[in-house]
Amino acid sequence: MDFRLMGLMLQCYTALHQMMDLSDENVEKSSSHNAPTRSYVRDAKAMAATPADVKENPNSYVFVIDMPGLKSGDIKVQVEDDNVLVISGERKREEEKEGGAKYLRMERRVGKFMRKFVLPENPNTDAVSPVCQDGVLTVTVQKLPPPRPKKPRTIEVQIA
Numbered sequence: 001m002d003f004r005l006m007g008l009m010l011q012c013y014t015a016l017h018q019m020m021d022l023s024d025e026n027v028e029k030s031s032s033h034n035a036p037t038r039s040y041v042r043d044a045k046a047m048a049a050t051p052a053d054v055k056e057n058p059n060s061y062v063f064v065i066d067m068p069g070l071k072s073g074d075i076k077v078q079v080e081d082d083n084v085l086v087i088s089g090e091r092k093r094e095e096e097k098e099g100g101a102k103y104l105r106m107e108r109r110v111g112k113f114m115r116k117f118v119l120p121e122n123p124n125t126d127a128v129s130p131v132c133q134d135g136v137l138t139v140t141v142q143k144l145p146p147p148r149p150k151k152p153r154t155i156e157v158q159i160a
Contacts, residue, residue: 050113061141068135077130088114
């Protein structure tokens with residue numbers, strides 16, 4: 001086999017391998033393969049690390065998220081585009097009062113968190129009530145009443 005052809009095949013294989021290899025290491029280092037930005041990756045991790053329960057009641061939707069140790073000032077509840085509920089905030093590492101203390105193990109999650117929920121067709125976004133009690137955030141979004149059926153309208157027929 002011609003060595004020039006083997007060299008060309010090796011170059012093609014290497015280029016193809018680099019394009020297909022989208023590991024975290026390459027995503028952070030490379031910007032040429034439409035790699036996600038660092039903020040996108042950070043937000044995706046924050047969303048994945050914030051589990052939620054969603055319930056539908058006859059008159060409302062209820063979103064329940066565990067948020068131990070957070071104060072109401074650390075949590076933000078917003079409605080975007082009239083149909084997207086956004087729950088976000090940041091859990092900060094508590095300051096150590098004793099000097100010289102160091103962590104031997106850090107397992108509790110700190111940093112930003114966020115969840116986005118696309119609301120169904122009938123939410124009353126003016127009636128959103130978030131309540132945080134005992135480390136559990138409960139956001140209730142009331143439903144709009146179903147539209148009343150329109151009564152038929154009678155139109156008089158003109159004689160020409």
